[in-house]
Amino acid sequence: MEKETTIYDIAEQLNISPATVSRALNDHPAINIDTKKIIISKAKEMGYRTNIFASNLRRKKTNTIGVIVPRLNSYFMSTVLAGMEKVANEASYNLIIAQSLESVKKEMANVKTMFNSRVDGLLVSLAYDTENLDHFEPLIKKGIPILFFDRVLTHKKCTSIVIDNLKAGYEATNHLIEQGCKRIMHITGNLQRNVYQDRLKGYRLALAENNIAYCEDLVRITDFSYQSVSEMIQYLKMLNPIPDGIFITNDFYAAYCIVALKQAGFSVPEDIAVVGFNDDPIAMVVEPHLSTIRYHGQEMGEVAAKSLISHLNEQLSIKDTNAIILHYELIVRKSSLKAKTIGAKS
Amino acid sequence: MEKETTIYDIAEQLNISPATVSRALNDHPAINIDTKKIIISKAKEMGYRTNIFASNLRRKKTNTIGVIVPRLNSYFMSTVLAGMEKVANEASYNLIIAQSLESVKKEMANVKTMFNSRVDGLLVSLAYDTENLDHFEPLIKKGIPILFFDRVLTHKKCTSIVIDNLKAGYEATNHLIEQGCKRIMHITGNLQRNVYQDRLKGYRLALAENNIAYCEDLVRITDFSYQSVSEMIQYLKMLNPIPDGIFITNDFYAAYCIVALKQAGFSVPEDIAVVGFNDDPIAMVVEPHLSTIRYHGQEMGEVAAKSLISHLNEQLSIKDTNAIILHYELIVRKSSLKAKTIGAKS
DNA sequence: ATGAAAGCGCTAACAC
DNA sequence: GTGTTAGCGCTTTCAT
Numbered sequence: 001m002e003k004e005t006t007i008y009d010i011a012e013q014l015n016i017s018p019a020t021v022s023r024a025l026n027d028h029p030a031i032n033i034d035t036k037k038i039i040i041s042k043a044k045e046m047g048y049r050t051n052i053f054a055s056n057l058r059r060k061k062t063n064t065i066g067v068i069v070p071r072l073n074s075y076f077m078s079t080v081l082a083g084m085e086k087v088a089n090e091a092s093y094n095l096i097i098a099q100s101l102e103s104v105k106k107e108m109a110n111v112k113t114m115f116n117s118r119v120d121g122l123l124v125s126l127a128y129d130t131e132n133l134d135h136f137e138p139l140i141k142k143g144i145p146i147l148f149f150d151r152v153l154t155h156k157k158c159t160s161i162v163i164d165n166l167k168a169g170y171e172a173t174n175h176l177i178e179q180g181c182k183r184i185m186h187i188t189g190n191l192q193r194n195v196y197q198d199r200l201k202g203y204r205l206a207l208a209e210n211n212i213a214y215c216e217d218l219v220r221i222t223d224f225s226y227q228s229v230s231e232m233i234q235y236l237k238m239l240n241p242i243p244d245g246i247f248i249t250n251d252f253y254a255a256y257c258i259v260a261l262k263q264a265g266f267s268v269p270e271d272i273a274v275v276g277f278n279d280d281p282i283a284m285v286v287e288p289h290l291s292t293i294r295y296h297g298q299e300m301g302e303v304a305a306k307s308l309i310s311h312l313n314e315q316l317s318i319k320d321t322n323a324i325i326l327h328y329e330l331i332v333r334k335s336s337l338k339a340k341t342i343g344a345k346s
Numbered sequence: 347m348e349k350e351t352t353i354y355d356i357a358e359q360l361n362i363s364p365a366t367v368s369r370a371l372n373d374h375p376a377i378n379i380d381t382k383k384i385i386i387s388k389a390k391e392m393g394y395r396t397n398i399f400a401s402n403l404r405r406k407k408t409n410t411i412g413v414i415v416p417r418l419n420s421y422f423m424s425t426v427l428a429g430m431e432k433v434a435n436e437a438s439y440n441l442i443i444a445q446s447l448e449s450v451k452k453e454m455a456n457v458k459t460m461f462n463s464r465v466d467g468l469l470v471s472l473a474y475d476t477e478n479l480d481h482f483e484p485l486i487k488k489g490i491p492i493l494f495f496d497r498v499l500t501h502k503k504c505t506s507i508v509i510d511n512l513k514a515g516y517e518a519t520n521h522l523i524e525q526g527c528k529r530i531m532h533i534t535g536n537l538q539r540n541v542y543q544d545r546l547k548g549y550r551l552a553l554a555e556n557n558i559a560y561c562e563d564l565v566r567i568t569d570f571s572y573q574s575v576s577e578m579i580q581y582l583k584m585l586n587p588i589p590d591g592i593f594i595t596n597d598f599y600a601a602y603c604i605v606a607l608k609q610a611g612f613s614v615p616e617d618i619a620v621v622g623f624n625d626d627p628i629a630m631v632v633e634p635h636l637s638t639i640r641y642h643g644q645e646m647g648e649v650a651a652k653s654l655i656s657h658l659n660e661q662l663s664i665k666d667t668n669a670i671i672l673h674y675e676l677i678v679r680k681s682s683l684k685a686k687t688i689g690a691k692s
Numbered sequence: 693a694t695g696a697a698a699g700c701g702c703t704a705a706c707a708c
Numbered sequence: 709g710t711g712t713t714a715g716c717g718c719t720t721t722c723a724t
Binding site: 047049050051052053054056057062071072073074075077078079081082085089094095096097098099101109113115116117118138226252255256259262281282284285286287 | 427443598
């Protein structure tokens, strides 16, 4: 275990001052280009690496962005993170990633850790059961910018990045109606989360516009666990009449449901058409392939990171921006295509 | 934006020395319990948060562990990370997570970042095309412990955490043979990765023990991309005779293949039986449900983090431990059950 | 273009 | 049980 090389060691070897070494290493313009070259090569030779703690301590900036997500294990989330990483890297920011595992409690702990790690900013997608943003207040008070994405709560001092979930929910439902569905079930998550609340609103709007009565029995809240599927199908079978379409706000759960529906003797989409949400790769595995709403995780990640970083660099203030809305599209596959001859407009 | 409270501020308010404040905040045993209480409550009152940069600078320890994985988007990986996080949290270590996106180049960059972030230790699962461990040498030279998990390369100074991939490959193949398969294809990844190399060895061993000739044409390397599936099925169709079983070392790819096989007119498992690897949730979505090898990601993550941390705390030296082998099990589902009446032993 | 020197906030050796 | 003090390695103001 060798001793760490410091700028003092380099300065000594070269008979110059540590200040010059520091400047050279940071590419300060006022340093002679030749001295700079000599210093840099010497640094490499001596295996120097900058001590970011000393640097951070001095500069009072960490160049670190915290990311808190409910779970890492979805295709969507991993593409979001890839997008964030790309942008952060390019701007020489580091990412600290933590998962709340869908629990506010863990989310609070994560926030605390981030706070103590002195992140320059925070990117957050909320846990399943987060009810308010109180646990973010300490950061907000300190002026640390927070940007929520996908699963958001509005806060006057924070920006949100989302898709138009209401419109997407509307389109998904409307598509089912166009396919001839008259009795559409809606399976979704905790309505405190904007994504689920807005999709429900869209669902209701589509029904209303098509003069289909809204029926509470047809809306079910779930935690999207595999275990809950059989119960859900039991429930569905007891409905009278049985639904002829389902809009499920999670592709994995939708896939599970399709499998269970078929096992229960229903044919999809003939008896029951299904539309999911997120365009997870599983949509192309389940049979029939799953119709779904696609939105681009990578883009969401990039936009989120970019906005935060430009705010940090004071190139752009996100304080005035309340929300950034990204695109989505309805992908029609076989799970929802009842009318095989009639082309569905997407 | 308020000014940060320091231990000096607290000391001043309380008319005591900063050293006492520091000790109290770090729960030093030699501090009077009452003083401790007073200090802690004052700290809270003043909104104090410790400056980890000053602390790290002083202590020359970061309490941070770096984690580099190929991708975050698998069920397996996210459970591994959950396990690591749990253990790290309990030991008050932080995690910095980065994905190499299966590229050595990115992996090298990640390693460099980790190095400069002065992680106390590193947990790594290698990228698809990593050929050697040269890029880890700077860390190894500095005495920073590195622990490889799942996708590993052996290094005399590093420990590996794996399952017995050879035996697992053997069991998977043997299971197909027991089901009556005589011509078993093997679809797998880059053979430089131990996991794929060992599983292939197991495959060959099972064939040999059952007097089935090994045939190179039946072993295909893939990057597991969705795009490559149709080509793979094309290839399979041109084999003569056509295989009656496939052992695929990735559940997602196996699921894609099953779908494609059915589309091509084969029935699974009757014409072609399939066994996958990893027990991803998708195994329960694809029809027929996928037989697979299950190993517990959470456990692997916990063991990895625990070993590293106890090494860091010098409670246990992992230097002498070359490898830690974890359990796995063969899960038999319908995708491989040709002989429906004969129970398969697992 | 370069140097001197102070100080970021904390910890720990040493003293009492 | 508590205080004094000297740095950890870097950046940056001010001076030259």
